[in-house]
Amino acid sequence: MTDAPWLVPQAAYVHIPFCAHRCGYCDFAIVVGKDHLMVRYLDALEAELETLIQPRPVQTLFIGGGTPSHLPEAQLERLLRVLKRWFPLESDAEYSIEANPESLTADKIVLLAQHGVNRVSLGAQSFDPRSLAVLQRSHDPTTIATAVKCLSGSISQISIDLIFGVPGQTVAHWTDDLDRALNLGISHISTYGLTYEKGTSLWKQRRSGRLIPLTEDDELTLYQTAIERLTKASFTHYEISNFALEGRQSRHNQIYWANYAYYGIGLGAARYVGGVREVNTRDFDAYLAGRRSWQSEKLSPLDRARETMAVQLRRAEGIHRVFYRRQTGHDLDAVAPRLAALVDQGVLIDTSERVFLSANGKYVADAVIEKLL
Amino acid sequence: MTRRTAFAMTDPKLIRNFSIVAHIDHGKSTLADQFLLKTGAISERDFRAQTLDSMDLERERGITIRMHPVTIYYTYKGQKYELNLVDTPGHVDFSYEVSRSLAACEGAVLLVDSTQGVQAQTVANAYLAIENDLTIVPVLNKVDMTISRPDEVAGEMKSVLGIEPHEILKASGKTGAGVDELIQAVIDRIPPPPGDPNSPLKALIYNSHFDTYKGVVVYVRLMEGSIRKGQRIRLMRGGTEHEVLEVGQFRPAPTVCDELGTGQVGYFTAQIKNIADANIGDTVTDAHHPAAEPLAGYKVPKPMVFSGLYPTNNNDFEALREALGKLKLNDSSFVYQPEVSEGLGFGFRCGFLGMLHREVIQQRLERDSDLDLVQTAPNVTYEILNRKGETIAIDNPQKVPDAGQIEEFREPIVRVNFLVPSENIGDLMTMCHDRRGVFVRTEYLSQTRAILVFELPLAEIIYDLYDKLKSVTHGYGTMDYEVLGYRAADLVRLDVLVHHKRVDALSTIIHRSTAERRGRAMLKKLREEIDRHLFEIALQAAIGSRVVARENIAAMKKNVTAKCYGGDITRKRKLWAKQAAGKKRMKMVGQVELPQEAFLAVLETE
Ligand SMILES: Nc1nc2c(ncn2[C@@H]2O[C@H](COP(=O)(O)OP(=O)(O)O)[C@@H](O)[C@H]2O)c(=O)[nH]1
Ligand code: SF4
Secondary structure, eight states: OTTOTTTSOSEEEEEEOEESSOOTTOOSSOEESOGGGHHHHHHHHHHHHHTTOSOOOEEEEEEEESOGGGSOHHHHHHHHHHHHHHSOEEEEEEEEEEEOGGGOOHHHHHHHHHTTOOEEEEEEEOSOHHHHHHHTOOOOTHHHHHHHHHHHTTOSEEEEEEEEOOTTOOHHHHHHHHHHHHHTTOSEEEEEEOOOOTTSHHHHHHHTTSSOOOOHHHHHHHHHHHHHHHHHTTOEEEETTEEESTTOSOHHHHHHHHTOOBEEESTTOEEEETTEEEEOOOOHHHHHTTOOOOEEEEOOHHHHHHHHHHHHTTBTTOEEHHHHHHHHSSOHHHHOTTHHHHHHTTSEEEOSSEEEEOHHHHHTHHHHHHHHO | OOEEOOOOOOOGGGEEEEEEEEOTTSSHHHHHHHHHHHTTSSOHHHHHHHHHHOOSHHHHTTOOOSOOOEEEEEEETTEEEEEEEEOOOOSGGGHHHHHHHHTTOSEEEEEEETTTOOOHHHHHHHHHHHHTTOEEEEEEEOTTSTTOOHHHHHHHHHHHHOOOGGGOEEOOTTTOTTHHHHHHHHHHHSOOOOOOTTSOOEEEEEEEEEETTTEEEEEEEEEESOEETTOEEEETTTOOEEEOOEEEEESSSEEEESEEOTTOEEEEEOOOOOGGGSOTTOEEEESSSOOSSOOOOOOOOOOOEEEEEEESSGGGHHHHHHHHHHHHHTOTTOEEEEEEETTTEEEEEEEESSHHHHHHHHHHHHHHSOOOEEEOOOEEOEEEEETTSOEEEESSGGGOOOGGGEEEEEEEEEEEEEEEEGGGHHHHHHHHHHTTOEEEEEEESSSSEEEEEEEEEHHHHTTTHHHHHHHHTTTOOEEEEEEEEEEEOOEEEEEEEETTEEOGGGOEEEEGGGHHHHHHHHHHHHHHHSOOOSSOEEEEEEETTEEEEEEEEOOOOOOOOOOOOTTOHHHHHHHHHHHHHHHTTOEEETTEEEOGGGGGGGGOOO
8 A cells, every 4th residue: 555656656747947938827936037047957956856865767757847848958858868867767658848839949859759758738828819919928829830740750649738718819719729729630638717826917917907807707608618629529528627539638637636646846846745745945046056945734634535535526537436435545425525415506426436527517616626625 | 909908987978979971082081090190099100001001892992881980089178088980881872871870979070072062972971960860060171172162162061951151160181180170079069978877778789790709799889878798788679698798999999998888889799609699770788687678770771782693613502602601791781592593503692782782792702702603683672562462572583473463563762862063964864764763853052063853763773873974974973862662663574585595594674665675785785795606596585475576696607727737736725725714604504605794684775
C-alpha cells in the first residue's frame, strides 16, 4: 500500500516561468523581461532537483509555464537533459510540454522529439484577432496552423488551449474557433472559461468598468456550444474543460483529477507527496537564491477524502465508490450525506458503482461540489 | 470591591433623594460625574477616566440601561447632607424603568441641553416626574458652548412644561460651572423624605442585580423603619422570608454599613438565589413586625416586542438556553420560552421592551457566547377575542387561530409624541397616515418647532419609524411613545411559502389592506437574499389558501470554473472551505438554504 499512486508520485510537473510578455488574464507564476536570467534559473532548478536525492522514475512528465518553448535551444536542451537524469521515463510514458506557436521553431521541435517529448500543448486561446487583442495575446492566429503542421511529423499528440467567454465574443466567433481547432487534425482540446483573477489587467479593466464581462447566460451558451461541437466531432468530454479523441486524454491531467501524488519543481510549483500539499515560492529572486520556502499543508484524512471527492467529480467518469474507499479510507456516502438530494435534483447520476455529474450538473459543477462538502 | 465603614443613620431631614432626567446626549452622565467630583466621591483623575474610558455597550450607545444609585455627601450652611442620586435610563424602551427610579425619589433634576432645546424625551420624562409628584429642578446645560441659546430654550420650557424662567438654573457639566448652585437648589427645593423611623420596616425594591457570590443584590429605598444585618425580612408580595446578610450603600463603590434608615437608599443581600424572588416593585418588611399594607409598587412592564431566536446549529440549543438564562439574571424585563419552528427547529421566543432592548440583548448574546444565531423578524403582542369569548395573547404569528374562530383581532396602540422642526410637519403627517396613524394634535413650542401627537399601531413603529423620522427631519426630530392599549383592527396572518413549503418563521400579522403590498415587498426581498439554487424556487405570500403575491428565483445556470488550475488545488479548496463556512449561517428549509437576512424580509414594507 505504501506505493499507492495517491501517496508516491508517478508524475512530475516542472515550471518554466519565462514569457515574452504578460497576457491580460494571466496570474500564473511568470516573469517577463528576465530572459537574461534563464541560465541562473536553470541552475536554481537543478539545485532543487538535487533535493530529490535520487532519480524518480515517472509515468508522466509535464513541462509547463510560463512559456517553456520561449527558452532558446541551448537552454531547452539543458533542461531536457537534466530532466532525463532526475525524472527518467517509464516505458510508454507521456511527456508533455507547453508551447506558444510563435516561439516554436523547427529546431526546437527536433530537440523535443529527440528527448522523448511526445505531447505538445499549444497555447492558441483563439483564432479571432479581436479576442486575442482583448486577451492581450501577441501572436498572429495563422501561426497556429503552421506550428501544428511542423509538429505533426514528430510529435504524436498535439493539444490546443482555447479560451471562451472573452468580452465581445459571440457564438459565431466561438464556433469558428472550435471549427478551426478541429480542422487542425489534433487529438486534444482544452476549453477554458475566462476568469478575472485579482490583480490581472483584465480584472482591473472590469473593475473600472472599461470591460464588460459576458452574462452568465452567454457564458453558458458558449460552454454548451463547445460540448456539442466537440462531442459531435468524436471528442470525449472527459473533464470539465478537457476534450480528447479516444485514448488521447492527457494522462498527466488525469493524475490531478484523480487526486494522485505528483512532484512539482520550479517557481511557484505545487506538489503533492505523501499526503502533504506544498507550493513553492512565487518570488523569482528568492527562488534564484535557493530560498524555495515551501508553503506546506498536511490534510486530515477526512479533509483529504473531501478534496478527493471534489476533484474526482470533475471527471466524466466521476467517482468509483470502491476505488474511492480504497484511496481515501472513507465511504463516499458518509463523506457526502447530501449526495442523494443532489441526485434527486438531477445534477448528479448515481449508478451505485459510480457517481458523476449529469449534463446539467456540469454547468453548475462548482455549486454541486460546494453542496457536497 | 466592597468597603466597610461604620456610620450612624442619617436624620431624614438631611437626606435628599433625586434623579436626573434628560433627553439622550443632553449631558446627564457628565453632570452626574460632576456631582461625584464636587462632593469628593471621586477624584479629578477618576472623573477624567470615567468620562473618557467607559466604552462599554451602554456608553457606546449613549444610553444608560442599568441604574446605579450613588450616595454622596455635601456640606451646605454648616450641615452635612446625604444626597442619593438615583440614575435613570435614557431611552424610550426603558421609560418604565424611569418610573421605577422616580418612585424612589422626592425630586428630579430636569436637564435640558441649551444648544438643542426641549426634545421628546425631555417632555416625556418631565411628565413622568410630574405624575410621580416630584419636585422638578430645571437646569439648562452646556452653557459653556457658544451656540448655547438659554433664553430661547427657557421659552420652550415655559410653553411646553409651564416652567417659569426664573426657576431655571444654568450649568456646564463640562466646566463644572453652576454645579454647586445646582446641588444647593436640590437641597433647598426638594423636600426631605417623609416616613416614620419608628414604624415597621417598609422598603421599596426598585431594582436588583445578580452577583455570583452574594446572590441577588436588592436595591431599596426605605420608606419607613430601618433594615440591618441579621434582620429577618419578608418580601410582601413574593411571600418569601430571608435573613439579611449585608446592608450597604453605593458611594459609588459598594460600602457596607450597619443599617439603613428611613429615607435612605441602598442595597441589601440575603442569599436570594433567584432574581424572580426579589420582584421589582415589591415591599420589604420585617418578618416579626410586618407592615400592614405593602407599598403601591409599579405596574410590571410587559414585553411588547417579540422575536424568535434559533441556533443555526440545532446542537447549540442547550448552550443558547444557558446563555439566555445568564442574561435574564440581570434583566428581569427580558423574557423567553422555548418554541419549535418547523423551519428553524428548536429555539426560543424572546420578549423585549422595545427594539433597542432587543438589539442590546442580541449584542450581549453575541458578545458573551459565540453562538451562531438566526433571529426572526420582531413582532408585537396581539390580542384575539375568540368565539368562545376568551381573550388570548398572541406573541407569535403561529398562534393565530383559524379565521372562523376569531371574533375580534386587536393590536397594541401607542401614543407617539414627535418633536420636529415645523417645516417637516407635512412629511411627518404623510408618514404617519401611511402607517395607519390617527392624528391627535399639534402644539407649537416656538415658531420653528412643534410637538405632533399621533396614535399609531405599535407594529407600525417598532421597526423603522425612528430611522424614518431622523431622515425626514435631517436628524432634528425626536420621538417618544407610551402604550395606550389594544384596539380591534382588520388583521390577518400573511404566510410565506418557499418552494411550496410554509415557513412558519416568515409568517407575519398585518393589516388586510396592506397584504398585497407587503407580500410583494417581502417576496422581492427574499428573492434578493436567497441565493440561486440548482433548481427553480417558487415563492408565494398567502392569506390562508389565497395567494396574494408570487415570485420565482430562477435556477442557477452556470457555476463552474472551467479553469486550468492544474496542480494548485490548495487555492481552490480554500475557496470551498470559505463558502462552506458561509453555509453555517444558513438554515435549511426543505432543500432551500435561507440566510439569516431572509428572516428579516418580513419587515419589508415597500
Ligand atoms: N460643551 C459641553 N459638552 C458637554 C457638556 N455636558 C456634556 N457634554 C458633552 O455632550 C455629550 C453627551 O454627554 P453625556 O453626559 O454622555 O450625555 P447623556 O447621554 O445625557 O448621559 C458628550 O460628548 C459630553 O462630553 C457641557 O456642559 N458642555
Ligand atoms: S503565455 Fe501563458 S503564462 Fe505567459 S503570460 Fe500568457 S497566459 Fe501567462
